[in-house]
Amino acid sequence: xxxxxxxxxxxxxxxxxxxxxxxxxxxxxxxxxxxxxxxxxxxxxxxxxxxxxxxxxxxxxxxxxxxxxxxxxxxxxxxxxxxxxxxxxxxxxxxxxxxxxxxxxxxxxxxxxxxxxxxxxxxxxxxxxxxxxxxxxxxxxxxxxxxxxxxxxxxxxxxxxxxxxxxxxxxxxxxxxxxxxxxxxxxxxxxxxxxxx
Amino acid sequence: xxxxxxxxxxxxxxxxxxxxxxxxxxxxxxxxxxxxxxxxxxxxxxxxxxxxxxxxxxxxxxxxxxxxxxxxxxxxxxxxxxxxxxxxxxxxxxxxxxxxxxxxxxxxxxxxxxxxxxxxxxxxxxxxxxxxxxxxxxxxxxxxxxxxx
Numbered sequence: 001x002x003x004x005x006x007x008x009x010x011x012x013x014x015x016x017x018x019x020x021x022x023x024x025x026x027x028x029x030x031x032x033x034x035x036x037x038x039x040x041x042x043x044x045x046x047x048x049x050x051x052x053x054x055x056x057x058x059x060x061x062x063x064x065x066x067x068x069x070x071x072x073x074x075x076x077x078x079x080x081x082x083x084x085x086x087x088x089x090x091x092x093x094x095x096x097x098x099x100x101x102x103x104x105x106x107x108x109x110x111x112x113x114x115x116x117x118x119x120x121x122x123x124x125x126x127x128x129x130x131x132x133x134x135x136x137x138x139x140x141x142x143x144x145x146x147x148x149x150x151x152x153x154x155x156x157x158x159x160x161x162x163x164x165x166x167x168x169x170x171x172x173x174x175x176x177x178x179x180x181x182x183x184x185x186x187x188x189x190x191x192x193x194x195x196x197x
Numbered sequence: 198x199x200x201x202x203x204x205x206x207x208x209x210x211x212x213x214x215x216x217x218x219x220x221x222x223x224x225x226x227x228x229x230x231x232x233x234x235x236x237x238x239x240x241x242x243x244x245x246x247x248x249x250x251x252x253x254x255x256x257x258x259x260x261x262x263x264x265x266x267x268x269x270x271x272x273x274x275x276x277x278x279x280x281x282x283x284x285x286x287x288x289x290x291x292x293x294x295x296x297x298x299x300x301x302x303x304x305x306x307x308x309x310x311x312x313x314x315x316x317x318x319x320x321x322x323x324x325x326x327x328x329x330x331x332x333x334x335x336x337x338x339x340x341x342x343x344x345x346x
Contacts, residue, residue: 027236047239049262051258051261051262051265052231052232052258052259052261052262053258054228054232054259055228055229055231055232055235055259055262056232058229058232058233058236059232059233059235059236059239059262060236061222061232061233061236062232062233062234062235062236062237062238062239062240062242062244063236063237063239063240064236064240065220065222065233065236065237065240065242066236066237066238066239066240066241066242067240067241084229086224086225086226086229087225087229087232089225090222090223090224090225090229093223094220094222181262181265181266181267182265182266182267184266185238185239185266185267185268188239189238189239189241192239192240192241194241197327197328197329
């Protein structure tokens with residue numbers, strides 16, 4: 001059982017997804033999704049992970065619950081999301097309408113030598129999320145599909161969404177965000193008008 | 198508020214669920230609550246995480262998020278494996294709870310009696326939310342009472 005491998009270039013996919021992002025708040029999982037987000041344009045409304053693998057979607061959940069009027073995008077990779085599969089169940093049962101999990105799925109653990117991941121061996125993350133009760137799930141594999149996700153991202157939803165973007169298993173040159181999580185935290189909170197302790 | 202249930206937290210969980218000012222999240226594994234607490238703080242809200250001592254082991258790597266980011270973290274941990282424990286599987290993690298938390302930068306405070314607990318949790322909450330500390334209150338198994346079968 002082997003799923004179709006993507007051919008889409010990941011930086012172009014994420015740049016398309018985030019074009020005219022407006023007030024979107026974005027949490028990026030460690031590794032390539034963080035580089036993708038940084039390459040698409042650094043922002044005070046970005047929070048990048050450099051560790052705590054499996055946490056991106058759940059940081060997104062906490063943020064979405066604290067900021068119900070804002071749309072929160074958890075941008076992560078297949079390996080990162082696979083480590084937090086149970087977290088999708090935790091998200092599904094509380095049904096946040098303003099949380100979108102987007103998995104940039106290259107079917108591999110790109111940061112550690114391109115070993116095939118579970119999605120690269122056929123696991124369908126969108127189907128997993130649908131079975132858990134996500135309100136909307138989609139898988140796209142070209143830029144037109146990503147553009148349709150961008151429109152959906154900014155539209156109202158009935159509950160949590162999970163999008164899978166199939167991309168090529170290639171690592172473009174890294175685009176490194178700040179690693180100091182205190183700095184990232186403080187500038188993110190300042191962006192929302194929140195005080196620094 | 199986020200939790201993996203423990204019998205020792207049962208009433209507190211009911212009270213949180215009954216409070217319309219509180220958002221509750223039931224977790225599949227305890228480390229999810231570390232991430233939720235960090236996300237809530239990014240968005241301007243406080244969070245508290247409830248678990249039993251066995252769940253502390255599940256949290257270790259994820260605690261790098263709150264330690265490195267100096268995110269306020271308040272964990273209320275009911276202890277197993279230390280007082281009239283009947284289940285040997287609870288003993289290793291109960292024995293190592295405080296050391297495991299200390300090893301990744303989480304301060305622990307112990308509540309031994311019912312009279313202690315409000316003061317200790319209040320102090321831990323101030324350390325967490327006002328001083329950006331990561332604090333776990335370990336609630337003694339003797340206080341909760343040995344599990345009845």
